[in-house]
Amino acid sequence: MVRSQRERVSENLNRALHAMLEKDPRVWMIGEDVSDPYGGAFKITKGLSGRFPDQVVSTPISEAGIVGLAGGLALSGERPIVEIMFGDFVALAFDPILNLLSKSVGMYGRRVPMRTVVRCPVGGNRGYGPTHSQSPQKHLIGIPHLNLYELSPFHDCSALFGRMLAAGEPAVLFENKILYTERMYADSTVDDLFSYDFPASSDGCARVFLGSPDAADVVVIAPGGLTGRVLDAARRLFLEHEIVCLILVPVQLYPFDASSLPPAIAGAGRIVVVEEGTAGGGWGAEVAACLYPRLWGRLRAPIRLVTSADRVIPAARHLEDEVLVQADTVYDAVLEVAGA
Amino acid sequence: MHEITVPKLNSNDSGYLLTAWHYSDGDVVPASAPVVEIETSKTAEELSSEVGGVLQRGLTEMQECRPGEVIGRLFPDEQQRQRFLIGRSEEPAADLAGVVITEPARSLIDRYRISQDAIRTLSTRVIRAVDVQRLIDEADVGGSRIQHLGKSQLAVAAVVAESHHTIPAAYAVVKVVVDAALAALRGYADRQKIAARLPELLIRRLAGLVETYPMFFASAREDGTAVLAGQVRVGVTIDIGRGLYLPVIGADAVTSLATVTAAMAGLRAKALREEFTAADLTGATIGLSLPAGDVLLAQPLIMPGTSCMLALGATHPEVIPDGHGQPVVRQVALLGLAYDHRLINGRAAARFLGGLKAALESADLSDEEAAS
Incomplete structure (x- = not known):
């Protein structure tokens, strides 16, 4: 690219x-x-x-x-x-x-x-x-x-x-x-598939979309640190299964402003929230708690939380890979939610 | 060919930036010379290859690359680089640079053999299954589909079309009684250990007819003349399922039944390995069609540059009354001749077929055995 x-x-x-x-x-x-x-x-x-x-x-x-x-x-x-x-x-x-x-x-x-x-x-x-x-x-x-x-x-x-x-x-x-070593995105372009914009304001959430921002099968909400992994998963989900993900990257994690999210989130009816923290009592649960009252009756599947495992993070890279959220973790979760 | 791959340069970066090539496509790169510069988040590194060669770059400058990715290739010589470029341009997606095709779309493209040109008409940068389906539906007129012909069938089509446009063909058939010939061939095979069959015998017998029937080994010209070849070079149809070919049995191979048989075996082996060269396929002065299976009669094309093509049908039994009115069984085969009516009339065709029939039906192979 x-x-x-x-x-x-x-x-x-x-x-x-x-x-x-x-x-x-x-x-x-x-x-x-x-x-x-x-x-x-x-x-x-x-x-x-x-x-x-x-x-x-x-x-x-x-x-x-x-x-x-x-x-x-x-x-x-x-x-x-x-x-x-x-x-x-x-x-x-x-x-x-x-x-x-x-x-x-x-x-x-x-x-x-x-x-x-x-x-x-x-x-x-x-x-x-x-x-x-x-x-x-x-x-x-x-x-x-x-x-x-x-x-x-x-x-x-x-x-x-x-x-x-x-x-x-x-x-x-x-x-x-x-x-730190990744590059900033610029000019509304992520890669040959994905584009991005800021639907509310430039300090609101970034919206990464494929084709039209209003048509998505699954909405993935993930903080900035997960961008690369979520994009990798979204790319493969589209190329292999033609599942279209809309990725929302909020810059403010808490308080989470659900009102600034674009309306397409309700249209998709399928939501995955990703965080790198360990399972249990996490940011994803907070986001889901904010979203449920707004989307009640319009969700086609329960909001799916993706977190790292409920374990201590190993130093050995191959074991660390298994504990922390990877692109594959996101891919599997979205595939499951898309089929629900 | 040596591939230039990106090594893992540090443990922080998942990708690097290719900042500069020190050589251009087609340049000769000496072994161990720095060939490309890669920038990581911390440093810029020059990569060199242990092997030298002619460079073909895979990425352009200021493109991102990943560890393990092939960013360029070094070829032993310019010829091999050119061959690589030709091979690459024949890959299906080579001309669709910048177009993303999903796997479901790709499997439809493969299944329906949709051409690059057709895909390009979609004029969209991202191609999904639904886009390809639209192409299929458009081509799907009244339940029929578009099938693109392969290279070898296109070549057959060109020859057949030229033949039909330029040669006014007529057709005649005789029946050949082959009991005696088959018996003689069995005896020949037993003694000589050479498994010659009727087609080989027919080709061998053609050699004796070129003096008497020169017009059957000729080609018509626009100016009202005909070029007489004066030689027997038989173009034989061979189709073992990999396309129709008309390889030629040359004049020096028709001198004996043994040489014809060996030449035929050689052509079949080449067909199997798809190894025909241009020399194998040119220079015929007459054609012989050998229809497959139980086909009794086929109307062959007349190859442009010749005046006729024979067709030898399958051997089959027939029952006839003998001199006493009793039924007897004999083996027969139909021998057809498509001929250029500009050069040959029905009477000449009948005589030529009669001569060939007589030569086939005479069971004497003693000359052949004496020769070998």
């Missing part, structure tokens, strides 16, 4: 951080090893400390302390962006996220804007083992005033950061590591 040399997702993200720090001296970058020359474990903060030495803080290994510092800065009207080196470690910062960042917005009798973003590289398929491969999104769902986002190859990071910092509520941005 012919592609021009489009920007990689990591470059888009790095460019957004540069723009944020440049535009507003109140924006900080805080995290472990974020300064040059290392520039962060995934090089996302590359070049920031050189250009903005007063806004970049390389910290000791102490996630609770780092996020606590961000909370204090946000309370003082600053706009800190925190990098958690591996999203798995966000568990260490659960207390300041739950009890400082999010609560401060609504527990002082008047609304206190908390403009801060906690960036979490997440996800597996890299052979990093049980404690560096997880997708902890579900553990942060349902906290008042805490908004969850996920990086996507469709959504421009500059616009996303502008929106997260403007919201006045703390945000956690999940960044699937697999995306």
Whole structure:
């Protein structure tokens, strides 16, 4: 497939951080090893400390302390962006996220804007083992005033950061590591089969479709990190079975805005929700709970949730493949739902 | 031919970008020379091939490639590269670049042998089964379907059509009593260990007729003349289910029954292996059709460039009264002759057939045995 040399997702993200720090001296970058020359474990903060030495803080290994510092800065009207080196470690910062960042917005009798973003590289398929491969999104769902986002190859990071910092509520941005080296999509084109657009607005969900966006057999809702796998499955489902998938990639995971979804979702009557997190109490269940009241009576099959297995993620790649959601997992689920 | 494949260059990327070719199609690439540049998310790498050769690129610059993918080929020489290009252009989907065909659509295309041209008329970039079905339905007029002819049948069609357009044919048949010939052939086979049959005997006997009947080994010309070949070169129909061929038994092969038999066996073997060359198929001065199975009588085509074609039907028994009115059984075969009426009239045809009939019915093969 012919592609021009489009920007990689990591470059888009790095460019957004540069723009944020440049535009507003109140924006900080805080995290472990974020300064040059290392520039962060995934090089996302590359070049920031050189250009903005007063806004970049390389910290000791102490996630609770780092996020606590961000909370204090946000309370003082600053706009800190925190990098958690591996999203798995966000568990260490659960207390300041739950009890400082999010609560401060609504527990002082008047609304206190908390403009801060906690960036979490997440996800597996890299052979990093049980404690560096997880997708902890579900553990942060349902906290008042805490908004969850996920990086996507469709959504421009500059616009996303502008929106997260403007919201006045703390945000956690999940960044699937697999995306960093992928390229951003541009010009409404995904490949020779699929196109995309933003039916509501450019910060709403991206809609990936084949032919017409209004005709689909199955609607697949998946966050940005699953884009490649879902597209692989959708391509094979069409070429082998002529099953047409409409893929919806929301950039905001929680609160999930079901009202912004395109009407075609009801027309298909068959919905699959995919997430990389382990089974049980996950984001997919939250999405399904939002959709059922809207689509009651129009669904032709129960909403199908696709998750990774209810297991610890192995380090060995062939075993990791079996535990985590793959293109085949999505393919099988859609095939089953399409036949229902 | 050596394939240039993309190695796995790191563990992060599922694909890389082909940024530059250092050579063009048809260039000679030395062994170990850097031939192509691939960019990963972290570095740019030059790939070289241990084997040198003539390059044919598979991807263009700025295309994505994946580990294990073949991005180019190196051929030992330019001729082999050209052969590869010809072979590739004959692949069904080669001309449909940029068109995506689903598997259900592809299986319909294969089943109904739908041509690339027909598929192109769909003028859609993504072809599904329903699109192909529409083509089939359109072609499906009154329950009949369009079947595209193969290359060899198209060649037959061209020859037959030319024959029918240019040669006004007439037709005559005689009955040949073959008991004596069959007995003689059995004796010949026993003694010589050569399994000659009636067609071989017929071809051998034709050799004796060329002086007496030159017009039957001739071709008509527009200017009212005929070219007399003066030689027996027999184009024989062979169809073993892989298309109809008319290979030629040359003048030097008709000198004895043994050589005719060997030549016929050789042609059948070539037909089986589909190995006929142009030389095998040209230069006939007369044709012989050998209808398959129990067919008694066939009207053969007259090959352009000849004046007639014989057809020898299946041997079959018939009952006739003997001199005393008693029924006796004898073996007969019908010998037909389609001839160019511009050169040959019915009387000459009857004489030629009579001469051939007499030659076949005379059971004497002693000359043949003496010769070998």
